Amino acid sequence: MALIECYECKRSISSEATACIHCGAPMAEGQTRAAQPASAASTISFGSLPRNKAVPETFAAAPAPAPEPKVMPAAAGRRRRQQAERAAVPQLDADGVRPVEGWLKIMAFLMPMIFVWFLLRSGHSLKQRLFGFGWLGLLILASTLSPNGSH
Structure with a gap:
């Protein structure tokens, strides 16, 4: 088993893979990039843009979990109620x-x-x-x- 370059996305994949694990492009059985002649193409691909190695790739992050409700100590709640009662009394x-x-x-x-x-x-x-x-x-x-x- 060797690593070969996908003809579609130019990333390394296993030579035994039936399809690219990155882009899903099908691979011909037993066919490697080195053994594949330039004129013989088994599939039609519209290709992808060349990748710039200097620019890091981004991946969609999992959505952030909902923020936890703020837990307030009992003394703070009691203090706020007392302040509200004092403000209500003229x-x-x-x-x-x-x-x-x-x-x-x-x-x-x-x-x-x-x-x-x-x-x-x-x-x-x-x-x-x-x-x-x-x-x-x-x-x-x-x-x-x-x-x-x-x-």
Whole structure:
């Protein structure tokens, strides 16, 4: 048994092989590349492109396995739940009242028709609500008592 070159892909195969193990080209029985005359061809081949020995050949890799789900320690999950619970509870002042945020103070002063309703959220004191809705009522009263330009 000797190694011969496949006439199709030019790779080494066994002289006893009936077909090339690389490209599948059939081999004539007992016929080697050296013994085969140049004019006698037993099969028709459309050939393949010549191989460049300087370029490494690539092969299709098996698909990567699905990534394992990330396992989180129990303490990390407990810590995240505690942080979410703390974020859900509004921060209260020393007297147990939710402070009015700066943006709400400014917007309730400039556009009370829209932003004073945010004072109805849980945690705001009656004093804060009376102040906000009082300002809204004062602006509504001032706009109804203002002199109209149409006489």
